[in-house]
Amino acid sequence: MEVLQLLIGGVAQGCVYGLIALGFVLIYKATEQVNFAQGDLLMLGAYVALTLIVEARAMGWSIHLAFWLALPLTMVIMAGFGYLLDRTVLRPIIGQPQFAVVILTIALGFVFRAAAGAIWTTESQTMATPFTGKKVVIGGAVLGAESLAIIAGTFILAAILYLFFRYTRIGIAMQAASQNQLAAYYMGIPVKIIFSLIWGISAAVAAAAGVLLAPIATIDPEMGFIGLKAFAAAVIGGFGSLPGALIAGLMLGTIEPFAAAYGTRAGLPKGVPEVSAYILMLVVLIVRPQGLFAQVHRKKV
């Protein structure tokens, strides 16, 4: 049953990668900006949720009520934060080289980390959730309820996002803006506001990922570095493809624990399991630079 346990743990970790990667892809697809601060948005989301839950518990609320109120509230707060971030910091540099945005978001990540350290201290904290420490036994394998909650949460979120982009007016406007900004603008779509909304959604998804990740990890200002691995997932998935990001995230999440468990037995050099995500990404980038689920169209001359 070791395999099943590794698999579920890996899939849960992969779901978190997938959710962060989804945030990368959402922003990239719509605005062609690469947001290196996505992992730090996750960190901020986790801290906001932690604060809300601690406050609610202090008022004597039950853990269930506190958690299920904190989750949507955190997503709303972070969505507002993402919207304002785009409005104030990123909109002024629209039209400048892409590289400027990369450096800008990396720098923002540093600022967020320092701010989080100042507000919540740098000590690792754990978040109490209704799933913490519960076990589910399926077919002889003991599985953590946290892992199952992550998987369920990811699928619900993915379904909501799918329905949103497929059926709502604003979701379709977002698709239009991501396919062709200029044409969307001519059709009367307020592209700038759409961009800010996308940043909001992306921050909310990151916050949800942070809340889901919190039970299986500790919360500290450095937890955003998980974003680098999720980044690898986004690249492997083809950077412009939402399902690709999720699938690649799941792939990375499942490869890692197996590489760690069987890698040395299989004769891999030390250190390879830790960087398996990056090796996979480099291979994909070299062999198929547009990613596995690409959306590149050849320009017709």
Next chain:
Amino acid sequence: MRNIFKTSYVQDIRLIEHGGHVFWYGLLLIAVFAAPLLIPQFFVGEMSLVFVYAIAGIGLMLLTGYTGLASLGHAAFLGVGAYAHNYFVTKLGIPFPFALVMAGFVSAAVGIAFALPALRMTGIYLAIATLAFAVILDQVFSHWASVTGGFRGVPVARPNLFHLDMNLFGWAVNIAGWEMKTEVHFYYVCLVVLILITLGARNILRSATGRAMMAIRDSEISAQSMGIHIARTKVTAFGLSTFITGIAGALLAHKIQFISPEAFNIILSIQLLLMIVVGGLGSLHGCFYGAIIVAFLPQFLALMKDVLPPSIGQIPGLQGGVFGLILVLFILLEPYGIYGRWRKIRLFFEVFPLYRAATFKRRRGYLKTERMR
């Protein structure tokens, strides 16, 4: 205002454009050579750190500022240079100057080995690939213990010029050499290397290779149409950049006197980027301004810790946060960096009542999508 009327091609690519350069750069040279006699030893040490950072900055500037290839993992090449140099000096007993150059070549070899497959990518994908490569190199530093000392790192001896302790064809050769005992000696070594590298970079930039690099930065398609071999030029740029960065790494190893994998992590890569962005992308002057900021800011913050209220001064990630904030402000307010600001100020006085802010205005264009290729 100084007007230079260029009448020949040779004049256009001259190293020294006019007499003013001779005067001011001469003055600067005298100042930096005389500095150790005038300032306290602590600042001499800090100055040599500035020089080392400036060398690394020139390396990254050739790649990012002049060829337009962003690297988010250049600290790893610093690491390659540092480890290779230390290995050559301590394990093989090669004299310092030769080990320094060989460390550069090792770093360049690693860089080219990475560049050959990686240059199929462009723009953001290349930046990501460099990041991934740096993480992988970091693991190599941690696990190849026989060369790198593993997680625990290795101490680095003081540099020793012309020390030779080898077994050459059966002859045991041992030359005592000249150990650089004080910071001042090391300062002069860094200074000389920096001057050589700066002149070298300046000469490369005015050669055909350098102009090809800039042409690729400005427009890959038009460069190709002019007959520039894109792939070869990019690999050359990568090689040159990593060569210079490797030399900087070797000097940095002596400067920090202890190398471990954490010394060359992503934070250092970001600091290098910060250096050239804040200094001014696309100008060698920018490397120097940026190096001064990156080298002195931690000292400045340490001093400010006592002045600021503890609630601000004691934030653990303060240094990273301040670096980030500076970077954000520069990108939003002065994308051309310190050197760009200096050019604006200079132009303001040169044309005094006629300065127009629009002279430097950036062209804003509609985003050209990268999905259509």
